[in-house]
Amino acid sequence: MKQRLSLDALRPDMRLAEDLRRDDGILLLPRGTILTLRHVALLPSWRVLDGVAWVALSSQDEPDQMTENLAQPPEDTPLDLSAAAKALAPRFARTDLEETGQAALFSVALPRAAGLLACRGPHCLDLPGPVDPETLPPAPDTPAPGPMAIIESDPKLTSLPDVFVRISDVLHDPNSTAKEAADAIGKDVSLSAKLLQLVNSAFYGFPVKVDTLSRAVTIVGSRQLTTLALGISVIGIFKDLPERLVEMRSFWKHSIGCGIIASNLVPATADNGADLEVERLFVAGLLHDVGRLVLYRNLPRHAAHVLAKARNEGIALRDAERAMLGFDHATLGGMLLRRWRFPENLERAVRHHHGGATPMGQLMPAMIHVADAATNALLLGSSGEVYVPPLSPPAWVTLGLTQERLGKAVAAADIQATELINVFLPDEA
Numbered sequence: 317m318k319q320r321l322s323l324d325a326l327r328p329d330m331r332l333a334e335d336l337r338r339d340d341g342i343l344l345l346p347r348g349t350i351l352t353l354r355h356v357a358l359l360p361s362w363r364v365l366d367g368v369a370w371v372a373l374s375s376q377d378e379p380d381q382m383t384e385n386l387a388q389p390p391e392d393t394p395l396d397l398s399a400a401a402k403a404l405a406p407r408f409a410r411t412d413l414e415e416t417g418q419a420a421l422f423s424v425a426l427p428r429a430a431g432l433l434a435c436r437g438p439h440c441l442d443l444p445g446p447v448d449p450e451t452l453p454p455a456p457d458t459p460a461p462g463p464m465a466i467i468e469s470d471p472k473l474t475s476l477p478d479v480f481v482r483i484s485d486v487l488h489d490p491n492s493t494a495k496e497a498a499d500a501i502g503k504d505v506s507l508s509a510k511l512l513q514l515v516n517s518a519f520y521g522f523p524v525k526v527d528t529l530s531r532a533v534t535i536v537g538s539r540q541l542t543t544l545a546l547g548i549s550v551i552g553i554f555k556d557l558p559e560r561l562v563e564m565r566s567f568w569k570h571s572i573g574c575g576i577i578a579s580n581l582v583p584a585t586a587d588n589g590a591d592l593e594v595e596r597l598f599v600a601g602l603l604h605d606v607g608r609l610v611l612y613r614n615l616p617r618h619a620a621h622v623l624a625k626a627r628n629e630g631i632a633l634r635d636a637e638r639a640m641l642g643f644d645h646a647t648l649g650g651m652l653l654r655r656w657r658f659p660e661n662l663e664r665a666v667r668h669h670h671g672g673a674t675p676m677g678q679l680m681p682a683m684i685h686v687a688d689a690a691t692n693a694l695l696l697g698s699s700g701e702v703y704v705p706p707l708s709p710p711a712w713v714t715l716g717l718t719q720e721r722l723g724k725a726v727a728a729a730d731i732q733a734t735e736l737i738n739v740f741l742p743d744e745a
Contacts, residue, residue, distance in 0.1 A: 569697030575601025607649030
């Protein structure tokens with residue numbers, strides 16, 4: 317017997333009775349695929365045609381009991397939620413837990429916090445202590461230059477690699493072909509390998525290995541794959557940054573986690589057009605804090621004092637940036653992406669990911685905003701911020717979120733982020 321079920325009703329071990337396709341016709345899973353836990357976690361991000369699937373049901377399947385809360389840990393794991401709530405609360409000190417969305421985010425983060433306490437000990441969630449002024453470099457004796465002056469003064473940010481330029485040209489050419497996309501990407505062997513690893517990872521969960529770029533372009537789409545290539549190629553630009561300022565593996569895990577969660581938020585707004593391609597959302601999340609890398613790279617002394625100010629005064633890192641620099645990393649990151657000719661909606665999402673009444677009424681900025689807050693709440697890596705950013709109520713409303721939907725969006729983030737960080741930074745695995 318086969319039955320037509322909504323995505324929320326699917327669970328592991330079900331077998332697809334028909335091909336499962338994305339709303340643009342791309343085959344996601346062929347008929348006969350046995351769904352795994354990863355499939356169930358990822359399906360909401362795939363924009364499945366009609367949002368439903370045909371599955372083969374055995375006599376013991378109960379459709380009305382098939383919804384699984386993937387955000388919860390295994391039932392046999394002894395967790396102390398009260399201790400976790402107490403340990404997690406200081407990280408939410410800059411938020412209003414009486415507000416609906418913020419309270420939902422705290423509740424979603426709680427099981428993971430309890431799991432971390434159980435695995436790593438009672439002090440793993442403690443906020444870092446004050447920074448000793450004696451450990452800081454001398455304070456800068458000149459004001460920080462403006463964002464565009466910082467960008468223009470760095471040849472590595474203005475003279476981009478040839479492969480980056482070729483990929484950008486393909487992405488901006490509406491008449492470019494799939495072959496041209498594959499050719500542009502294929503000229504960089506390392507980038508090609510990373511893209512194929514990403515396409516074969518849990519982020520997509522394809523049941524058959526994709527072993528060529530041309531096949532990847534066919535399955536994923538040329539615009540989608542070139543967007544991914546453009547985002548991934550940025551990672552190689554930022555290497556050898558001061559370890560006292562940023563731990564790169566932790567930084568990219570935070571960024572990847574943000575991209576994954578943003579991608580998984582698509583179902584709430586899947587009828588709003590091509591701007592919500594999971595690939596574009598993933599890249600927006602991947603690069604949302606790129607402005608911080610520019611600061612760490614180009615203004616290390618300023619950045620050190622910004623980090624110390626935030627830590628010692630118990631304020632958000634973004635507020636410390638504005639107080640000491642006159643701008644924040646989001647503004648700098650948005651200007652950098654504009655300089656690099658990234659798609660406008662992607663640049664806008666990065667520039668406004670910390671909120672604002674107008675941006676939070678727009679889908680992509682709102683999704684990156686929520687994903688960033690969730691990634692911080694789950695402690696998936698860090699870009700330097702120790703507090704969970706306040707969650708904008710307008711963003712929560714714009715996305716039509718509920719605690720259940722948010723829980724499903726973050727369910728597989730840790731597993732996927734760990735897998736993808738090993739793709740992007742294999743030498744540090």
